[in-house]
Amino acid sequence: MKKWIVYLLSVVMLAGCETQDAVHNIKEETKKILVTQMFKPKDVQYVALGDSLTQGVGDEAENEGYVGRLKTDMETWQGVRSVTIHNEAKKGRRSDQLIYQLQSGKLDDTLRKANIITLTIGGNDLMKIVREHITELKKKDFDKGRPKFQQRYETIMQMIRERNPIAPIILIGVYNPLTIFTKEESEMNTIMDEWNSDIRGFADDDPYAVFVNVEDLFDTNANLVYHTDFFHPNARGYDQMTARIIETLEEENLKKLSQGQFDFQEDSIDE
Template identity: 50%
Template sequence: MLCCCLLLTACTVTVDEPEVTPEEYEKSLDTTNIPMPIDDALYVEQPKKESIIEKLSDIFQLDWLNRKEIDAQDIQYIALGDSLTDGVGDEYTRQGYTERLVERLEKWPAVASITLDNRGKRGRRSEQLLQLLEKGHYDKELAVANLVTITMGGNDVMKIVKSDIFSLKKEMFDQERANFKNNYEQIITQIRARNAEVPLILIGFYNPFSIVVDETTPFEEIIVEWNNDIMELALQDEQACFVPVMDLFHTNENLVYHTDFFHPNAKGYERMTERIVTAMEACNIEAMTDGLIGFEE
């Protein structure tokens, strides 16, 4: 039997390896791009970090970009009264102090928007406004109002002046003053019957004759007394605030009168608005409305 034996002898095979640079070697050790197995039981998603705006909005309950509270409310504002509320003399036709007051109020973070319902009418007297209220003209508006302003008194005085301008006596004004105070008190009563909590901003009036008559007249004393009656009514109501404006129109040095020298011009209404804001802050309107109404500092 022929046997073939294959004898394998040890041999060495040499393979030429390419040279590797140190940089390439270090790169070969980088395992960051190698996908690693994920243990679902151990994997926890990291929470998304809040931005500073989101954090502040959550803390202060503000829409921080718009400077509004998240639950900011719409304000219903009804303005009652005479030509001062109507805005007669305002060359910019911004309804006198009313639109300017809205502009200031809308900066407050708790206020989303303000709907202005201006019911002022030139020549209106206290007994006329009272009759409208008694007939229910503003029942729905007052029931939902968040703010009410009133200007009244100037036309009550002018009614006496027009009746007998050449024979005016203070007693005539004193008699009408009692009627005016009673009318104004009933106006407040009518409003309160429809809305017990709405803030009432009772704005005084001024002596328009102070810049056209050089000599001393009894009008200054008369206007002061009538304004004091309005202030007294405001003090009797915890949700009311009196705004004196007589000193703003004592002279025309600041050019606050319209060309009729009777009504304010735009600058005069600007000054009225500033005085209203100051008075409302002094009355603590923010506390009066539980933070709903205020003024941005």
């Protein structure tokens, strides 16, 4: 009798395990279906605008700076089938020159089709002020140039939005390369904070834009992030820039920013 009871209990337990496995498999398949329905994979058009940082100058690994690295990460996102880069950046470009580029109309179609946009601009505006007042550089020189930069940045954002009202725009801030020569606090740090605050303000005013602060990543060269020109990032610097961009997108809710088009991969969907 006991043998039969043990046998029956074993059958019930095995059946229970099989049922649990079946339920688990159904849940996993359901999750896959839900993800597919929520994020229909698309061929993403990634437009990169700005200066040498977006061009990837200094990247000895030849991975196209933060742009190429971000592309690699994007290819793992939900909602992404493939990523095509349109890198329209150029070394030395200032905000007034970017406006001229946008006014030419050559990027109109590219911007209209963009699914995501990144922008670095402002570093060369700052360096222009430095060169013009190199013999007697004062903070007031930057204060005088700041309103003009604000106006140009606003124009850039307006021109992008006229061509594409909804694509997420990642606005990357400026940093002070002079910290590589001194650890002392200087007026340049204050200037960087002010100009970054302006860029952040434009991101705050746009529901589909986000500001990425990279200033602290290049505060001195303790982490060996500078190229041998002591101005541009090296491969390690671009690695850290990319990580900061991804970190910021996670904090700012990529799914919301992209209006449900994209999201980071998750091991599971909350039940």
